[in-house]
Amino acid sequence: MREVVIAGAGFAKIGERRNDRIGDIFAEAFRMLIDNTQIDPKEIEALVVGNMSAGEFVGQASLGAYLADYVGLSGIPAIRVEAACTSGGASVRTAYHLVASGAYDVVVAAGVEKMTDTPNNQTTSILAEAAHQEYETYFGASFVALNALMMRYYLDKYKPKREAFAKRSVYMHQNAVDNPRAQFRRPVKLEQVLNSTIVADPLTIFECAPIGDGSAAVLLTTPEKAKELGLEYVKIAGAALATDRLALHERDELDTLKATLRARERAYKQAKIEPKDVDLIEIHDAFSIMAVLALEDLGFAKKGEGRKLIDEGVISRDGSLPANLGGGLKARGHPVGSTTVYGVGEAYLNLLQKAPRKSPGGEVAVVQGIGGTGSTVSVFVLRR
Amino acid sequence: MGIIEGTFPPRYRREVKYRNAFVGWRCKKCGRVFYTPRKRCECGSREIEEIELPREGRVVTRTVVRNPPKGYEKYAPYAIAIIELDVDGQKVRVLGQLADVDLDKIRTGMRVRATLRRIRAGRRGLIEYGVKRVPIEE
Numbered sequence: 256m257r258e259v260v261i262a263g264a265g266f267a268k269i270g271e272r273r274n275d276r277i278g279d280i281f282a283e284a285f286r287m288l289i290d291n292t293q294i295d296p297k298e299i300e301a302l303v304v305g306n307m308s309a310g311e312f313v314g315q316a317s318l319g320a321y322l323a324d325y326v327g328l329s330g331i332p333a334i335r336v337e338a339a340c341t342s343g344g345a346s347v348r349t350a351y352h353l354v355a356s357g358a359y360d361v362v363v364a365a366g367v368e369k370m371t372d373t374p375n376n377q378t379t380s381i382l383a384e385a386a387h388q389e390y391e392t393y394f395g396a397s398f399v400a401l402n403a404l405m406m407r408y409y410l411d412k413y414k415p416k417r418e419a420f421a422k423r424s425v426y427m428h429q430n431a432v433d434n435p436r437a438q439f440r441r442p443v444k445l446e447q448v449l450n451s452t453i454v455a456d457p458l459t460i461f462e463c464a465p466i467g468d469g470s471a472a473v474l475l476t477t478p479e480k481a482k483e484l485g486l487e488y489v490k491i492a493g494a495a496l497a498t499d500r501l502a503l504h505e506r507d508e509l510d511t512l513k514a515t516l517r518a519r520e521r522a523y524k525q526a527k528i529e530p531k532d533v534d535l536i537e538i539h540d541a542f543s544i545m546a547v548l549a550l551e552d553l554g555f556a557k558k559g560e561g562r563k564l565i566d567e568g569v570i571s572r573d574g575s576l577p578a579n580l581g582g583g584l585k586a587r588g589h590p591v592g593s594t595t596v597y598g599v600g601e602a603y604l605n606l607l608q609k610a611p612r613k614s615p616g617g618e619v620a621v622v623q624g625i626g627g628t629g630s631t632v633s634v635f636v637l638r639r
Numbered sequence: 640m641g642i643i644e645g646t647f648p649p650r651y652r653r654e655v656k657y658r659n660a661f662v663g664w665r666c667k668k669c670g671r672v673f674y675t676p677r678k679r680c681e682c683g684s685r686e687i688e689e690i691e692l693p694r695e696g697r698v699v700t701r702t703v704v705r706n707p708p709k710g711y712e713k714y715a716p717y718a719i720a721i722i723e724l725d726v727d728g729q730k731v732r733v734l735g736q737l738a739d740v741d742l743d744k745i746r747t748g749m750r751v752r753a754t755l756r757r758i759r760a761g762r763r764g765l766i767e768y769g770v771k772r773v774p775i776e777e
Contacts, residue, residue: 380708389654389676390731391756394769395704395711396719403702403777404721410702411747450721456703502675504721504732 256355260488261637262356262481263292263474264600269438270589272468272539277313277369278325284365284470284593285326294484296326300359302333305346307367309335311381313369322367339385340541341624342366343595344496344633350475350570351494358389360480366593378466385627387542399542401503401628403455408509408550412559417457420543421448424461424585426571427540431582433612437595438467438588455546458469462543462585469590471597489606492619493526493636500631510559514632515552515623522552522554522621525637530554534617535577535605536570537598539625539632541584549623550578551632552632557560577615580605595624595633606639645710645761658769661693663731672726674733689739692733694753695775696722697732699732710759718745722772738771750775 265288267280275283289296302323309315311456319333335563337344343366350364370378382398383391391401406420431437448461474486481488497517500506507513523529530553538553541547550561555576564570570578581587581601582593602622605614617639624633646654649776656662657676664673668684674692679685701720704711711717718737721729737745738756751772 375713376707376709379706380710383708387675389657391734392708393658393767394719394771395707395714395717396734396757397704397706397708399706400702400704400719404700404719405704407702408700408721411730453703454703454706458702500675504734505673505675509721 256405257357258478259351259354259475259491260478260481261473261491261599261603262476262484262486263288263294264490264603265289265291265472266436266597266600267470268436269467269469269590273371275468276283277367278322280369280467281322281365281367281454281470282326284472284502284611286364288474289470292484292486294474296328298361298484299328299331299363301331301353301362302328303350303362303364304333304335304355305342305344305596306335307339307342307368308381308384308592311384313639325525339626340591340630341539341626341631341633343594345598346623347473347596347635348473348496348633350495351491354422354475357569361543362475363472364475364596365470365472366596368590368592370466370590371468392500394488397455399458400455402544403458404503405509405628406457406542407546409544409547412510415562416566417449418445419566420547421445421462423540423543423546424448424567426584427579427585430572430580431586434581434587435611436477437467437582437586439586441580455598458542464541464584466553467588469588469593469597471593471600473530473596473600475558478629487607489603489637489639491635492528492638493522493634495521495525495629497521497635499629501627503628506629510548512548512552512629512632514627514629515549515634516634518634522634522636526638532606533576533619535580535594535602535615535620537602537620537622538578539584539594539623541589541625545625553621553623563565574617580610580614589626595622598624599635599637600620602620602637606637645759645765646767648765651765651767658767659755661692661694661770663726664688664692665690670729672729672731674731681768692731693724693726694774696724696733696751697747698745698747698751700721700747701737702740711762714759716742718742720745720772722751737773739773
């Protein structure tokens with residue numbers, strides 16, 4: 256397989272973009288990608304789009320053809336891939352294989368989600384489609400509720416300080432202040448997080464990612480082609496996707512995402528790295544419990560101790576393992592099908608010191624994306 | 640919208656026998672018990688049998704849904720739990736709602752019994768039932 260690099264990124268501003276179609280949001284990310292790289296769009300040989308549920312959110316299937324058409328790429332192969340909230344991870348990994356295999360030299364991996372054309376309860380229902388329809392959703396379990404079940408289990412088992420979970424939201428909002436594409440660019444206080452409305456006990460609304468519209472796109476190519484195009488790049492040193500049983504209650508453990516363990520093992524092995532080699536991370540922290548489980552399952556903390564990395568500031572911007580420098584799912588936002596593409600794109604920017612705010616820098620970044628309550632997990636290792 | 644607006648009759652007809660009974664599945668080869676249907680076990684066997692699950696179990700984690708999905712608004716707030724059953728010595732987890740319970744008093748470890756209850760009145764006119772669990776008075 257050929258070496259594959261990321262040689263460009265573009266992002267749409269995340270938010271409740273009532274005046275924009277799904278195509279407009281994708282077009283904004285695509286435009287930024289073209290502006291940043293100055294490549295001729297004719298160079299793009301294929302488009303892969305991660306999207307969880309355009310069929311439900313906006314009633315549009317044929318998303319690959321629709322989006323390619325919308326930005327003047329009609330003619331090239333363009334497909335949508337889906338793996339719930341890490342559809343973006345599936346997109347980047349699919350594009351990775353398209354380039355690694357030698358089939359194409361230049362592929363755009365994008366993700367897009369338009370989540371605000373439906374009323375709130377309907378959006379909640381569509382998100383719950385990531386869970387098992389007959390054995391979770393039918394019983395009235397929302398997606399937040401399933402995450403709350405994991406968090407309650409964790410709290411009962413390890414009895415951590417509640418504040419350690421809430422602190423993650425404080426860091427993420429701080430990180431988002433300087434990110435022009437973030438949904439929430441204002442700091443929050445710990446008391447606000449702890450005292451905000453409970454959505455599903457014990458999760459408060461300030462511990463949950465918001466609903467928003469957004470799109471991100473990254474350019475995948477070979478190192479040779481990137482040089483030819485005059486583009487700086489980071490290497491995709493590892494790219495893995497793994498699954499676990501769909502229904503939460505059927506997993507071997509309720510406090511471990513086995514799909515993260517599986518994807519991590521393959522990605523780290525491919526990249527020949529260990530957790531200690533990692534300089535910065537982008538984790539899928541849609542809920543505070545997911546941040547804690549990610550830190551543990553990616554190998555940065557022992558089981559039951561992930562919250563310490565939050566409590567002690569290790570994952571803050573000034574810590575030794577800065578996480579989600581653009582604000583993560585909590586504050587940058589979580590337009591589900593695009594989220595892992597934002598993660599990969601932000602890691603690329605931070606490794607190359609192209610982010611709006613100077614990054615702590617480093618050589619190696621790990622990006623994780625979670626689909627469902629952990630039924631699909633993508634893990635990428637990027638190396639400068 | 641999936642099954643959210645209420646189950647469409649063909650699907651209802653197909654699923655109702657599983658919804659209205661406390662059915663699980665057991666792999667005849669390795670013995671693993673599941674609470675979702677499948678055609679092939681991870682051990683490789685295709686011999687999977689339906690079994691009746693024990694009624695009583697213990698709550699291993701729980702939450703209260705305050706922002707329900709579409710179609711469940713009039714039932715909120717309600718409790719959702721994962722319950723552990725003992726199936727011939729094997730710990731098997733299932734998920735469902737807790738009923739007849741004070742939401743402030745649900746606790747991890749509480750013992751519950753399966754019962755058939757209304758899940759929702761779907762928009763298409765079907766009243767849909769399923770297994771919920773009620774506390775066992777101790």
